[in-house]
Amino acid sequence: MNLSCVGLGKLGLCSAACFAGKGHHVIGVDSSAEHMEALVSGRCPVDETGLPALLDGCRARMEFTPDYGYAVQHSDITLVTVPTPSDANGRFSNAYVEAVLDRIAGGLKAKKTFHVVALVSTVMPTTCEHVFVPILEKLTGKVCGRDFGFVYNPEFVALGSVIHDFLHPDMLLIGASDERSAQLCRELYSSVVENDPYYAVMNLTNAEITKLSLNCYVTMKISFANELALICERIPGADVDVVTTAVGADTRVGRRYLKGGLGFGGPCFPRDNLAFQRCAEDAGADANLSPRVVKVNGEVVNRLFTMVSEHALPGSTVALLGLSYKPGTHIIEESQSVMLAAQLLKAGYVVRMHDPKALGSVREALQGRGVYCEDPYDAVSGAGVVVMLTNWPQYNDLDVARLEEKSGAAPLLIDCWRIYRNATLKKFTYRAFGMVTAPTGGIAHDSRTDILYQDRRGRTPVLERTSVQHPALA
């Protein structure tokens, strides 16, 4: 198929490359001259796992042009993946999409054959039918469903694994103005995906609601697990991982996104929640769950701040390991780690930070305040509190003895994801989300054996190493 892809950012460039990688001819358009320059000269302007190699392998089937008319004229379908930033009230702004519709309308008007415009960007429910389709009909004098088709086709991908997620979707959501456009879209996606996804074909409005609902449901799961972690921390013998592993084994629930830890962040989840609330208000309904989900999420940072301040006074050094909103990306939008850093700096702590990818963006966001360390051991140097935040896989392999050696006197280790739950700690006082880790004489619970024991020596509980792994965690 011949495709045009308008908007070649974090999502748009990955999907364009995936389509080209599977044999389609792709014409790419982006309003950023810098971006286009990079692409034309063979560079990859987006940092995403696997993208440079994928692009290198399919450049012969990709062309880049600033000419929107040319792109529409020489393709069967135009995919639009431009920003839809939240406005002051939390609704998605249509400004970028409308600018694109304005630019493609000339090509669409002149086109003699049926053409499909597929919007990928996240928008408020009813926008496609009540705003975008009328704009295109007015600008082209054509009738949607007869002369051209409009499709709402959002993706469910996560930064850091966009290409994998794009090629292996659980579901393909296709909201369409008409059968013909839906069928074209279905054919396009079935020619690129490497699995056998569920095709959810529906009208435009249902697809818009589905996109928001799915993301809000996932955040509800995250907040549920985080609230459960908070409860487990207060019940001797409780262990959030044991509980969520079992609860998630029920197919009605599922294990993904059901792990107590840091809250959600990033460019999509927080604003989708807010938009969902606005959508309910606009429809004259109440969204009761979403605000609670956001509240639970917001409390995670306060909890961490309290844990730090209970142990160390302002002026002390706090080490933060992991700053991006999730592993595998440099993106720090709505990152709880960065929120914590800002709160600690404001309170007068010395904050030393490490992240495999995000140091540059954090330095910019915090205007250079704090200490930026390329090496995690350097970050913990002299720290009275060490907080393990974003669960980058490389943190699992850190040498705990070396972390202890580098840290300051009587340090506290706060472990959001319990990655050191079974480590032998000699110097760190250990506190973890989701299980009782009282600083002195507390009850510890080794989930690998599911055996409770009391540290009678009145010191930080040291979890016994055992070769038996709890089946639930295997």
Ligand SMILES: NC(=O)c1ccc[n+]([C@@H]2O[C@H](COP(=O)([O-])OP(=O)(O)OC[C@H]3O[C@@H](n4cnc5c(N)ncnc54)[C@H](O)[C@@H]3O)[C@@H](O)[C@H]2O)c1
């Ligand atoms: N990134 C994700 O993982 C993700 C996931 C799901 C949904 N989305 C949605 O996809 C949309 C795009 O997100 P993104 O992360 O790719 O954004 P992005 O900011 O990384 O990329 C957007 C691109 O659009 C370009 N652009 C802006 N105006 C343009 C115009 N008039 N003509 C041509 N190009 C234009 C920009 O230069 C930029 O390269 C948003 O609505 C977002 O909510 C993103």
